[in-house]
Amino acid sequence: MGTTSSTLTQYDIEEVQEHCNHTFSQQEIASLYQRFCQLDRNGGGFIAADEFLSVPEFAVNPLSQRLLRMLDGLNFKEFVAFLSAFSSRATxxxxxxxxxxxxxxxxxxxxxxxxxxxxxxxxxxxxxxxxxxxxxxxxxxxxxxxxxxxxxxxxxxxxxxxxxxxxxxxxxxxx
The missing domain is CATH 1.10.238.10 (EF-hand)
Incomplete structure (x- = not known):
């Protein structure tokens, strides 16, 4: 999962699920991967701060600069782990x-x-x-x-x- 490709394997999905303590279903991980690929405009497998700021809801968030400190340069697995705190399954x-x-x-x-x-x-x-x-x-x-x-x-x-x-x-x- 170093660089982004158009699909995830079943192994990739299960690995990400394990990494984020099963806070997302396999279907949710597949949807998050599609969103990750949209944000990763250069296809490098990482999302840079400016790519996060391209999301209007993120850009207007009063805490966006604080969140960028946590987000800049995340790969897909780290991206899902970051979002896992917002899952209804998170503790x-x-x-x-x-x-x-x-x-x-x-x-x-x-x-x-x-x-x-x-x-x-x-x-x-x-x-x-x-x-x-x-x-x-x-x-x-x-x-x-x-x-x-x-x-x-x-x-x-x-x-x-x-x-x-x-x-x-x-x-x-x-x-």
Whole structure:
């Protein structure tokens, strides 16, 4: 699966399913492969940042620049693994791990107040003031038992976001 071709073998599909913990059906993987091939305009087997930005829904996402850090240069197997957090079959743990990676901009396994503030800034834009953002974030942290100086690790995110009703799903259209 180094470079893209028009079809996947049964072995390829099963390998990708295994890699993404069976969060997608074989039919969904085949559909995702077709989409991957459309995005991989140069046919090199990898999707570059500019190719992701060609998707209008992605380009207008307020977190697109953060996501690009995670996406740039993905091959098909990595592309499906990235999307697996959005599958209805993904576990709550997988979803929280994904959210943590979005916040952990330095990829050091720790999220600071400033990291969270930057995401909040990306999400709210000019709709609320910097002071309001800081107040909201401080209050949320305090309610969860943390403060502005806390360095959050993945287990903290699990504690805070461990709500089984957390919804983060995308339906994969199947032809």
């Amino acid at each position: 709550l743990q997988q979803k929280i791990e994904f959210i943590f990676k979005v916040y952990d901009s330095s990829a050091n396994g720790k999220v600071t107040f400033d990291d969270m503030l930057n995401v909040l800034r990306d999400l709210t834009g000019q709709f609320i003031s910097e002071k309001q953002r800081e107040e909201v974030l401080t209050q949320v942290l305090e309610e969860a038992g943390y403060n502005k100086n806390s360095l959050l690790v993945l287990s903290d995110f699990v504690k805070i976001l461990g709500n089984p009703d957390l919804k983060m799903e995308v339906e994969v259209p199947v032809d």
